[in-house]
Amino acid sequence: MRAAVLNAYTTTEIGGVVVVGEVDSPTIENADDLIVRVVGAGVCRTDLHILEGQNFGERPVPLPHVLGHENAGVIEAVGAGVVNFAVGDLVLCYPFLTTGLDHAERQGFEHHVVDRSTPGINAPGGYAEFLKIRERAAVALPKGCDPIEYAPLADAGLAAFRACRKAAEVLRSSDTAYIVGVGGLGHLGLQILKILSPAKVVAIDVRQAARDLALRLGADAAYASFAEAAHASINPPKAVIDFVGSEETLTSAIDGIQTGGRLELVGVEGRLDIPxxxxxxxxxxxxxxxxxxxxxxxxxxxxxxxxxxxxxxxxYSLEQVAMALTDLREGRVLGRAVLVP
Ligand SMILES: [Zn+2]
Known part of the structure; x- marks a missing residue:
């Protein structure tokens, strides 16, 4: 099958190290395996971190590696024990492959399982024609839908949903919440927060196009910075959901948040140092x-x-993988970049 293979770490030119070529297709090995023909694979900032050789767990991801942990597609083959899915079904792929036996998972937290397999992180991912997952990780999609539209939910949407759900616990109708970063996660987060909480939602992003998108998607206001929002007499936030996590955004959040407020962190770009x-x-x-x-x-x-x-x-097509990653790194993507293998 065709796949985009990461052959070396880089902090500069991406084109030469992520190369589309032929690799072995995944095959059914276990009774609960599913082979998915990938229709959409979201491009995530975590992919850039892997690309740069940053540590995941104890060490960088071993190479060569196929990225892509945000996948949706059509079932191509099923293991003998699969009961809920059949060839031709449309599915969204929950990113973590687990057994269901771990203590954390029995309490409902599959994302806390330590020895989980995650396609695109420590197993071959979805920047490819085919992807292997397990039945318990598949989410059925509506018949006739476009899986490309659903792919970003597997990580960007899900991370935004969980953070917003936690932030919504402290929000009342008189409160204001700030969404920091209107990218792949933030553009979903601001809509989700409007659904889950009665608070006013203010979007913060340095990019004009991202602020315009935020307003179109229902944000009550959008500003380039906390300072600009404060200057416009916007109420200090009771909750901040930071999808950037840089030193600058974290400092602004801690300085700007109301007493008794909550900072929900999703972005991982910087350090937080609080007395x-x-x-x-x-x-x-x-x-x-x-x-x-x-x-x-x-x-x-x-x-x-x-x-x-x-x-x-x-x-982006699979062949445009380097362009997609570069556009993300340079802040040129509106919403979520999705590879269409
Ligand atoms: Zn991700």
């Missing part, structure tokens, strides 16, 4: 959010199926 006294005196909650659970992905998928959540995608 203990400040956290105590202002009773702030700082919380990390990692992707999400299978059950949350089901809930999220229904929002799109019901037409309540718009997924904005910029499509």
């Amino acid at each position: 203990a006294r400040l956290l105590v005196e202002r009773e702030l909650t700082v919380s990390g959010s990692l992707v999400g659970t299978y059950a949350e992905l089901l809930e999220l998928t229904e929002l799109v199926a019901d037409g309540r959540l718009e997924v904005v995608v910029t499509k």
Whole structure:
């Protein structure tokens, strides 16, 4: 099959190290295996981190490697024990492949299972014609839908959903919440927060096109920075959901958030250094959010199926993989970049 193979780490030119070529197709080995013909594979900032050789767990991802942890497509083959899916079904791929036996998973947190397999991270991913997953990781999509529209839900949408659900717990109708970064995650997050909470939602992004998108998708206001929002007499946020996580956005969030407020962190670009006294005196909650659970992905998928959540995608062919990754790195993608193998 054709796949985009990462052959070396790079912090500069991507074109020479991610190369489309022929690799072995995955095959059914276990009774619960599913082979999915990939229709859409989302391009994530985590892919850029892998590309740069940053550590995942204890070490960089071994090469050669096929990226792509945000996948949707059509079932091509099923193992002998698969009961809920058949060849031809459309599916969204929950990113973590687990057994169901781990203690964390029995409590409903499959994303906390330590020895999980994650296609695109520590197993071959979806930047390819075919992808192997397990039946328990498949989410059925509506018949006749376009899987490309659903692919970004598997990680971008799910991470946004979980963070917004946690932030919504502290939000009342008189509150304001800030969404920081209107990219692949943030453009979904602001819509999800409008559904899950009664608060006013303010989008923060340095890019004019991203702010325009935020307003079109229902944000109550959009500004380039916390300072600009404060200058416009926007209420200080009760909750901030930071999809960037840079030193600058984290500092703005901690300085700007109301006493008793909550910072929900999804972006991982920087470091957070907070005096203990400040956290105590202002009773702030700082919380990390990692992707999400299978059950949350089901809930999220229904929002799109019901037409309540718009997924904005910029499509690239498999051959345009380097362009897609470069555009993401340079901040040129509107919504989520999706490879169409
Ligand atoms: Zn990701």
